[in-house]
Amino acid sequence: MVEKHFSLLKDYETVRAVSLKIIEPLEIEEMVVQPTTEVSPIKWHLGHTTWFYEKFILEKLGYELSNNASYNLIFNSYYKSAGKHWEQGKRGALSRPTVDQIIQYRKSIDKKIQNLSLDELKKIDSLLIAGLHHEMQHQELMYMDLKYVKYNEVIKTPYIEATLTTQQSAVEGWQTIQEGLYIIGNTSKHFHYDNETAPHKVHINECAISKNYVTNGEFLEFILSDGYKRAELWLSMGWDWINNNNIYAPLYWHKKDNEWHEYTLHGEVKLNLQSPVAHISYFEADAYARWKKLRLPTEFELEVFDRITSSSHSRVSRDNTLHPQAIRGQNNELWCWTSSQYSPYPGFKPFLDSLSEYNGKFMCNQFVLRGGCFTTPKGHYRSTYRNFYLPQQRWMFSGIRLTKDLHEF
């Protein structure tokens, strides 16, 4: 086997092992429940990421689907071309396959992949790479989902036992972006998603982006200034959303004995005012920026920012901390909301075949987030990466960087 493909199978082994590592601290019951539609059962992620290889690679190579049609129904997320799929909001109503059966399923697919001939591998190597990135993406989702599951319990327990330590930020100030025409989008030959192409020119006016994230302390000032009660700070849909859902603070915050606390993967802690504010919706990020008389960056500005700063090189040194930290050396601790609604780039072409549904069909009513976060797997980070969520969603690890215009309009 040539080295490139040997290395690919090595990567496969590594990525697959991470998913199982993530569930180690969990009880079976914690992998079954689905407390809200957008949060999938953890066991479903284990099955779905496996099905992805089976459906899009092994079946293409002529292998028969195992487990009749039922796994295809259950573990297909939303690929209409791959047949019917179970309703997303009802994944938590299924107890079967059990966690144990899913782990057996993983093993059986792993074996088939590892036993592929060189000829077979050559035919599907780019799909296999896509599959690994898909699984990495789900590993971050697993952290998001398990955090929500554990927070939603009456009996809240930490995901990891280690005490959460927090640090001061080591960076300061604003990074200027010069006016000019920039090439936006991915120009490399390495793997990237279809939504990062085609590279194209975008004009940016002079502006400056904060090197630090907005902190819990700063966001608390917004709350104390009645930020959640002043209609003029909010988008119309945002105002309706906070009022219909009784939103008055970021997700995972609550007041106990008159002191703010935050649920973290390390358990509940007193709110650390130095840490970046996390788990906020676009609506909240936007209202905060308006309150500060500043604005959120566009996705183009943030792509340039990311290229300029060293953030892509030194990020994600986790040292047992599963929580966003104050910034030291430009780590990407949180996905940053941008003011850019998620649209196709000029010249956008979806992935081919089944994977054509991967990104393009979601380009509606979502906002782009940029930069990665502390649970983003190392191999899954790119300056050109376009993450996206609905403006009211906030169970992902989202945060705020502010922007100020230097251009005079």
Place this chain on the structure above:
Amino acid sequence: MVEKHFSLLKDYETVRAVSLKIIEPLEIEEMVVQPTTEVSPIKWHLGHTTWFYEKFILEKLGYELSNNASYNLIFNSYYKSAGKHWEQGKRGALSRPTVDQIIQYRKSIDKKIQNLSLDELKKIDSLLIAGLHHEMQHQELMYMDLKYVKYNEVIKTPYIEATLTTQQSAVEGWQTIQEGLYIIGNTSKHFHYDNETAPHKVHINECAISKNYVTNGEFLEFILSDGYKRAELWLSMGWDWINNNNIYAPLYWHKKDNEWHEYTLHGEVKLNLQSPVAHISYFEADAYARWKKLRLPTEFELEVFDRITSSSHSRVSRDNTLHPQAIRGQNNELWCWTSSQYSPYPGFKPFLDSLSEYNGKFMCNQFVLRGGCFTTPKGHYRSTYRNFYLPQQRWMFSGIRLTKDLHEF
């Protein structure tokens, strides 16, 4: 310890063991999920029945609640006087306490009950008996719920492996009820629910009640005669219900390769035409009766019928069959819908204190079912027993007995 109380603790042991027996064939995952609001997770039943003893007996005796307030929140079903309770439709969103923790909880409460002093027992013996009946009631609910859970799966598996055998009915014809004033309600000194009192006079006109249940074969004729498509056979709410929910056959029936099948606790089988039709709503029972130009019995008529026939003596010989059988010797195989809406009897007084919420507050928009079924625990059967469900519910083991008027109006 005096014999009566010794015997009570013996009963306690027996009843408690049955709940654990029921879950033996289940996977942990199967005890967690809640496929629809009315179906509770199996593990919740294990906890709730235990909490009932702790909250209403041990706490009254001065014992402290274990597990702080969280178990009281989670396992309280609907007793407003017992504090806040978790929302019924979200029980399946909680993974904790785990099955294992709940079984530990059961053991700890069992130990406290078994160690009660004679003085303590005397104070609470009637509450303890109520607790046992409450648990028996939940044992039947566990069968209802686990059947629905297993049916709702994409991957359907049997609850028990034994093959389902079916038999012919051994009884025939109609049982006449003479016109007269009857005493309705429970007059005994043995345990019974508050809703069975006060005994009072009810005038009944001469009528006759079918000794057999309506069978699958008979109900199939109704379907084949377009019974589900003829508005004139249905209550207005029933017609809306079948049309809004696309109902065209009893729950658990479906057609495969042009043949009707039924999901049972023994797995999926071809529809047995001799067996009683089960899992039908009031709306369907009522429409069927109208189609036959007959009617459903009142709850008073069925109480008298039950007293006359030997049904109370020889029922529930289960011989490994967990499915309603054709009638032999007047077994009560299925709860029979009555035309009686669930109302308080004249002179009705709710149970005292916390248990006052047990029955009375549900006397609205429900219909009474009578007679017990094949999963009703032996000690939980009474001729005067008033079961009740909403007219659209059908996941319980419900069936039909028809009635004809002999009186001329």
Place this chain on the structure above:
Amino acid sequence: MVEKHFSLLKDYETVRAVSLKIIEPLEIEEMVVQPTTEVSPIKWHLGHTTWFYEKFILEKLGYELSNNASYNLIFNSYYKSAGKHWEQGKRGALSRPTVDQIIQYRKSIDKKIQNLSLDELKKIDSLLIAGLHHEMQHQELMYMDLKYVKYNEVIKTPYIEATLTTQQSAVEGWQTIQEGLYIIGNTSKHFHYDNETAPHKVHINECAISKNYVTNGEFLEFILSDGYKRAELWLSMGWDWINNNNIYAPLYWHKKDNEWHEYTLHGEVKLNLQSPVAHISYFEADAYARWKKLRLPTEFELEVFDRITSSSHSRVSRDNTLHPQAIRGQNNELWCWTSSQYSPYPGFKPFLDSLSEYNGKFMCNQFVLRGGCFTTPKGHYRSTYRNFYLPQQRWMFSGIRLTKDLHEF
């Protein structure tokens, strides 16, 4: 023409005129809107009552339907046998036919009816009588609906200009009902609804029924005693209903400058403590009775009560007052909630043909009200009359009579 039929056409003329009299004080706009599903636009009542004669009488006699199929679609309320009908909750979305066109429609049908030959009249005289009762029933509905329409406005105006005068009650105490077997149901040859038959024996225990309605002042005490906040007073569904809908007082009550006011057909007035409390739901009537440690009467008890008291003779002296008054000489000012769920009497047979849908198909999840109210047309009153509403409804003129048991259970 024989006298009987001449008199029938005279009655027709009288009844028809009343409907037009009711709308005299209304603006066109007020006859169009439908503020909530259960309230129909006033103009719809004008059309529907007319369609009733056309569809069930004229068409039967061979007359063609006017206005093609559209009026049949629009003005059919719920008669499945009469073809499709427009959705109830969307009646207020239709501007056509306009009020003017509907009045033309009324005239054209009136003309056809008045021109019927004696032979024709003989064939349909009982249907015509039914039609008149149907229209009288809708006249009461028109008062209910227009009151709601005018109350729902931001700009509330009175329906009639006359000042509302109120009086003291002239009766006192309790009316005893002796224990015994009573014949319940209508035994006369005069017109009555199918749901009042068949007459049959019902055993009643000794009890006493209040001669007066519960007053606003008495109900206010319930409110001031936190009646709406004590779960133990409420049916489970009622408790959910008041909490989900933020109910804390009868419909049409509200507090202004710390004083209770009530919207009436005479406009908004200060709450009169002597007047009967009106516009309450079954849930509220039931909770009030429980709070008084009394109960609501059954429909059988109220039928007997009505026969004993003189209420059927001297009621509805309206003297320009369109509001329930304190009782003088046993007027029936308000429909009284009973604890009886609406079920078929033994031997119940629905009306024939199309009219079979008139009553029977609603015998589910409703409670019976008895006695008539101040807007019930004179000719539409009977001791055996069974009115019925859902337990949460309260826009009809409903009130409370209390009952106490004299029998010892």
Place this chain on the structure above:
Amino acid sequence: MVEKHFSLLKDYETVRAVSLKIIEPLEIEEMVVQPTTEVSPIKWHLGHTTWFYEKFILEKLGYELSNNASYNLIFNSYYKSAGKHWEQGKRGALSRPTVDQIIQYRKSIDKKIQNLSLDELKKIDSLLIAGLHHEMQHQELMYMDLKYVKYNEVIKTPYIEATLTTQQSAVEGWQTIQEGLYIIGNTSKHFHYDNETAPHKVHINECAISKNYVTNGEFLEFILSDGYKRAELWLSMGWDWINNNNIYAPLYWHKKDNEWHEYTLHGEVKLNLQSPVAHISYFEADAYARWKKLRLPTEFELEVFDRITSSSHSRVSRDNTLHPQAIRGQNNELWCWTSSQYSPYPGFKPFLDSLSEYNGKFMCNQFVLRGGCFTTPKGHYRSTYRNFYLPQQRWMFSGIRLTKDLHEF
């Protein structure tokens, strides 16, 4: 009075008269109903446009609000800074003020405006101009809403009696847009909305835009090719929308006797294959473009297109036709969907004070439409105008222009 202000009052008179002209053919009833949330009663538009002058101009000048607080509550659409407003979806539940009262209200406000002193006029002239544009915008809305109202009727009638005549398109082919940096946004000193500023540079790649709209005939091909049934053509939200709402053709189309018909303001007509397809959602426009292997233009491309073509000069010659026509000389017959989600321009500053809510707070989950339509008042047209709707909305006069890339990516 100086000429400029004299001319302004003249414009006021003209604009105001148009609103009353629009309602001439309507019955009172047709101005009251609200068949769906997004469609407001026609009488509400008459009141709301009047309130706009009273609240934002007269009150600012020190005049007292007429009609107490009720008109302010009823006719405020969504201005949080102007106090509470009645719920949008319940405007059709109010019959008062009546049409007559609203016309009186219009007259009284008109009188106050016409009587303003020169000093007063100078203080508020820009607000008055904004008010006129606001009213013109609502005049287009009135056409949209009354079309929907009349279509929603069981008894559908035309809005105008004149027969609809249709013509062939007189233009052909594609208009090329050269690659380059363009200034986008309004640079003039004349009135324009805040959302058209600030002017800023946008890079556009070479592309070509169709001079004609997509026609009914062309869209019909899409339907006949199963366009509504092929998931791969649709955005994910669009697919759910068509399936949940049973969408299979543009709004106002339906098949009768196997032939397609369209409801127009001239009544129902056979579908004219030469006319532009109208009343389609973004989802449908986008799916159609994908099916043609082309794309929708961006709003920047369409702004440039509009500048290049003569469309701004010769449009809106209505000649009694109230329906989009095939293009002759670049008329703007229909608003064109763009692929641009509605976002703030760089340097965007909302209008001051109360009008700050006019546009900015809706910049979320909407798509921009460009170009104006046949009901857009003449004075209300601008190349830089940014109209916007939710992607599923289609009761506005929306159409499709296609774009092809000439740039090679």
